[in-house]
Amino acid sequence: MAVQRTSLITLGLCEIQVGAAGANGKMPLEMTKIGKTYKDTCKMAQDASDVTEHFEEGKAAPEVRKKARKMPKLTFSIMDANVDDLVNYVGGEKVETTKWGYDGNEVVANKAIKVITEQGLDFEIPNGDIEAVINADMSAKGIFLVDFTVTPLAVSAGKALRGVPKS
Numbered sequence: 001m002a003v004q005r006t007s008l009i010t011l012g013l014c015e016i017q018v019g020a021a022g023a024n025g026k027m028p029l030e031m032t033k034i035g036k037t038y039k040d041t042c043k044m045a046q047d048a049s050d051v052t053e054h055f056e057e058g059k060a061a062p063e064v065r066k067k068a069r070k071m072p073k074l075t076f077s078i079m080d081a082n083v084d085d086l087v088n089y090v091g092g093e094k095v096e097t098t099k100w101g102y103d104g105n106e107v108v109a110n111k112a113i114k115v116i117t118e119q120g121l122d123f124e125i126p127n128g129d130i131e132a133v134i135n136a137d138m139s140a141k142g143i144f145l146v147d148f149t150v151t152p153l154a155v156s157a158g159k160a161l162r163g164v165p166k167s
Contacts, residue, residue, distance in 0.1 A: 008120050010120025012117055012119065013116075015033050022155070023110075023156060027114065027126050028112050035079070036079050037077070041077040043075050044123065045072060049067040052068075072152070074115065074125065079144070083098065090132045091105075092106055110129055111128055113125040123163055126155050127153045129151045129153050131148070131151075132147065
């Protein structure tokens with residue numbers, strides 16, 4: 001007897017939340033909206049595996065094919081970055097309590113990230129490495145953005161990336 005498949009269509013973004021990273025695999029109880037996600041920038045994509053093939057001399061088909069899978073990465077941009085956001089995600093420090101100072105060698109702490117969708121699966125990253133970079137178009141039609149790339153890192157229990165169906 002065939003198992004009936006449940007249809008689950010995931011689409012739309014409500015918000016992205018951030019909290020303290022959990023290397024233990026647990027999502028934090030308290031999370032806050034990361035900022036205003038710029039329209040049409042939130043994507044999750046997985047690069048193709050690194051493949052090693054071994055061939056017998058003179059043969060076109062491989063005898064063995066070994067794949068090293070890659071972790072999907074989350075990318076998005078925020079458009080309302082303030083001084084605290086720049087310090088927390090790009091790096092740097094507050095200077096004179098209201099200014100952002102940056103010299104490029106500051107360490108940015110890992111964070112837990114939750115992507116809340118309109119329907120389907122929400123995504124949890126309990127221990128995410130964030131690389132955030134400034135992407136500012138200072139023209140009359142431009143805007144100051146901070147572009148994020150979040151890579152899920154290993155956790156001691158559970159999985160590094162989880163898709164959670166909405167109830």
